[in-house]
Every structure is written in C-alpha cells, then in structure tokens.
C-alpha cells in the first residue's frame with residue numbers, strides 16, 4: 500500500500516516544508532519530498548488542503564481514556580483506551596499505572612508485554628507511577644498502596660516483564676539510589692515524582708540514574724520558607740539540572756500558563772515533554788468520573804473532597820492547542836514537545852517522533868485554528884474524535 504500526502508505544511512526535523520509531500524509505504528514513511536507531484540504507483544493520495552502536518556503525538560503519562568483505565572489490566576481495556584486517545588492524535592503511548600498492588604502491576608504488565616509485541620498498537624512501554632512515593636505527596640495516589648522501595652519486588656517485575664520501560668519514585672526514600680541504578684542498568688527510565696526531595700536528594704537521584712521529573716510542578720515541593728530561611732524545592736533543583744528532562748500536564752489547568760511558559764523557556768523544547776496524565780473519563784462522552792473519589796469540574800478531575808487535583812481529562816490535541824493558543828508557543832515547538840522529546844525520553848526516537856524517511860508513519864493534521872483534522876497511525880487513516 501503506497502499513500503502520498505500532498506499540499507500540507509509539513510514539520511520536518513529541518514523545519515517547515517511547504518509544498519512538500521510524504522510518501523507512506525505500509526506502516527513506514529518511505530520518503531519526504533520537496534514537491535507535490537503525485538508519484539507513480541500511488542494507491543491513494545491524501546490532500547492535506549494546506550493543513551499543518553506534524554508528527555503524531557506521543558503521550559508518556561496517561562492512565563486511560565474512552566471510559567477505560569489501564570488498571571483494569573485487560574487487553575480490551577488497554578486497546579479501548581489507546582483507541583480513544585488515538586482519535587485525539589496520540590499515535591504512540593506509554594500506558595500508566597498509578598500506585599498499584601504487586602498483582603495488579605503483574606497482570607497489567609503481562610497484558611502490556613503481549614500487546615507491545617504488535618507495533619500497530621503503538622505501545623512504547625508500560626509506565627509505573629508508583630508505588631514507591633512519599634505519602635505526604637500522594638495526591639490522588641491511593642495512600643494505602645504507597646509503600647517502601649522493595650528491591651525484591653521491582654527486580655522481579657522488571658526481570659519478568661519486557662514492557663516495563665519507565666518507573667517513578669520519590670528519591671528521598673531509602674533504597675532509591677540502588678533503585679535508580681538498577682533501572683538504568685535495565686534501560687528503564689527512572690523518574691522522580693510525588694516527592695518532597697530536597698535539592699541534595701535530587702542531585703543524588705540524578706547521579707544514581709533518575710533523569711526525568713514526573714508531572715513537573717505537580718506533587719513536588721517548590722521554593723519555600725522554613726523558619727527564617729528560604730529553601731529551594733524539588734522544582735528549582737530540577738530546573739538547575741540540565742540532565743533532567745521534565746513532562747508538563749498541558750491542559751492549562753494543572754500547571755498555570757505562566758509556569759508552563761517558564762518550563763518552556765528554561766528547560767526548552769529538548770528537555771520538556773507534554774503529557775495528558777489523563778484518567779479514564781478523558782476522550783469519552785461521559786461527564787462523570789468513573790471513580791467516586793473523583794469529580795470533574797472546569798475541565799479537570801479533582802478529588803471529591805476538593806483537597807487536590809486528581810488527574811486530567813486532557814487529550815494530546817487539546818494540549819497542543821492550549822500550548823499554541825494560550826501559552827503562545829509556536830506550533831513547531833509545541834508539536835516537538837508532544838512527539839520528538841517524549842520519543843527521545845523513552846528511547847524510541849529511532850523509529851518515532853519525527854516525520855522523516857524510514858520512521859513509522861505516525862502523522863497528525865491541524866487546521867489554522869489548531870484543531871485536529873486528521874490522524875494517520877502506522878500508515879492507517881484513523882477517524883478523528
């Protein structure tokens with residue numbers, strides 16, 4: 500199957516290519532041409548009609564969608580949630596589990612191992628958000644499941660499950676250095692989160708292998724006063740370390756626009772990824788949360804007792820639109836932070852995260868108002884939501 504996309508403004512690693520075209524052969528990009536001439540033997544021509552054509556979004560922190568949660572652990576739940584987000588422009592995904600029991604992690608990872616074997620599913624790894632967190636920074640994580648770092652547990656899970664590619668923990672906990680070193684030795688991304696880490700904890704964590712920060716700004720400490728002295732928090736320590744990448748929930752609510760712009764200016768496109776952190780209720784028609792501890796207000800999920808934000812109902816198309824229309828970030832930078840940077844963080848930039856020859860044909864289209872108008876995932880045209 501040979502498909503050619505013509506008449507788009509194509510975002511390539513070299514910048515915008517106007518009046519160019521993309522040739523897709525089956526699931527791969529065969530060529531990016533600097534002209535719109537139909538190639539010989541094309542089975543299908545897609546006319547982008549002047550739309551922005553950018554790499555498909557890669558969401559590396561997302562709990563579910565379309566009414567399904569990855570903690571359900573079944574293939575059906577995984578595939579439905581992934582499909583729901585795909586209709587919103589997410590062409591590759593790292594399904595996220597909140598702090599879970601060992602059994603639940605084991606079951607979900609077994610499902611993810613199987614589904615990851617088929618590249619068409621677009622899964623780039625399972626993301627474990629917990630359970631080794633600081634109970635004081637639990638947020639929406641279930642406090643009764645948060646526990647001490649357990650080497651027997653994490654070694655066993657990582658050894659048995661190829662799909663586990665990212666694991667978040669609070670680096671002030673005992674055993675975090677060994678944990679970071681172990682994850683790094685296995686090629687698993689170690690990310691710091693739900694934490695009250697001091698700058699010294701962050702430095703130590705970085706040396707041991709932690710090089711990413713989970714939903715930056717959320718569930719971590721910031722500049723504050725203790726007694727008569729001021730202290731830098733986790734946020735400032737992460738800002739101050741060029742080796743640590745960040746991910747920002749880009750719904751315009753979890754992180755205020757000014758703070759989002761600060762991360763963009765200070766960390767920059769190469770070190771900042773956009774995420775949704777979306778719950779099951781995202782990308783669905785429901786206006787009610789599925790977990791009775793959570794309610795939806797103002798386009799975001801909050802704990803029913805109003806003590807904390809509990810996760811988002813964002814989708815990656817909305818995130819890109821918020822970045823461009825509310826934060827004033829150029830589309831080329833917003834799109835890269837939604838594709839290239841997360842691909843690099845997860846170690847899949849060799850096959851995803853940009854529109855260039857040989858990569859997976861994961862491509863999305865936006866109109867001039869930054870509304871999603873088309874999705875191609877692994878060369879297949881997907882109906883948009």
Ligand SMILES: [Zn+2]
Pocket residue numbers: 560561562595628776810
């Ligand atoms: Zn999360």
